[in-house]
Amino acid sequence: MASGTVVVVGGTRGLGREVAQFYADRGRDVVVTGREQAGAEASAAEIGGSTRGVGLDLAEPHTIAERLADVGDVEYLVLAAIERDANTVRDYDIEAAMRLVTLKLVGYTAVVHALVQRFSEDAAILIFGGLARDRPYPGSTTVTTVNGAVTSLVRTLVIELAPTRVNALHPAIVGDSPQWRDMPPERFEALVQRTPTGRLVTMAEIVDASRFLLENQAINGINLAVDGGWLCM
Ligand SMILES: NC(=O)c1ccc[n+]([C@@H]2O[C@H](COP(=O)([O-])OP(=O)(O)OC[C@H]3O[C@@H](n4cnc5c(N)ncnc54)[C@H](OP(=O)(O)O)[C@@H]3O)[C@@H](O)[C@H]2O)c1
DSSP, X not given: OOOSEEEEETOXXXXXXXHHHHHHHTTOEEEEEESSHHHHHHHHHHHOSEEEEEEOOTTSGGGHHHHTTTOOOEEEEEEOOOOOOOXXXXXXXXXXXXXXXXXXXXIXXXXXXXXXXXXXXXXXXXXXXXXXXXXXXXXXXXXXHHHHHHHHXXXXXHXXXXXXXXXEEEEOOBTTSTTTTTSOHHHHHHHHHTOTTSSOBOXXXXXXXXXXXXXXXXXXXXXXXXXXTGGGO
């Protein structure tokens, strides 16, 4: 039986929105967040059902608790928001790096802090990292760093928040996600060649893996790569 809201931080677009849509379609109370209140409300209306939009900027962590003040009991918290930062150590954009590190590490933790008193007995948290954690590319320095830190964040939250379960999902490039579906065909093909399953991961498969990590009550402290076997190559 459902026992609280599904909160998806970064639920206005992309993978977070797919997870939000799944639970909204099954009658759950859902909160989706994005940077702007109006944008979050518009996305919530498109998702439909009992979905509400909240605007909050994870890069402004001091404002987060107030923005989430009227969220009720929480069963599932999904932390999926990202602002991508192409940043190399040789040509280092410190402001961009600080923004992503703040957003993904301090901001995510501040959301948990703001909601922790409202977690239901069987609450679970799902954090989105990414395969750049294990497979860096030129320009991924900040993304790789924060995705690596997601692994550690999972482990400390498992200990601090027990019995609340905490897991992370690390997708490879999701071929039909809004971020990547319009990539040049030659890049798409090169990625397929490096994936043992012979195709890229899909958004439906990310939703399926998200459900497994959120709903299976034995699963705790897992950092799950969803990559079609990319890490074996
Ligand atoms: N897509 C992939 O193939 C892929 C691969 C590996 C890992 N991932 C990871 O999966 C997660 C989702 O990726 P995605 O591609 O679905 O993302 P996306 O389509 O770019 O959506 C990003 C979401 O984050 C929100 N957001 C951005 N900046 C924010 C901020 N400062 N404060 C609060 N919310 C903010 C956006 O809201 P608004 O735009 O409404 O403000 C939006 O809802 C990310 O953590 C990403 O690193 C994705």
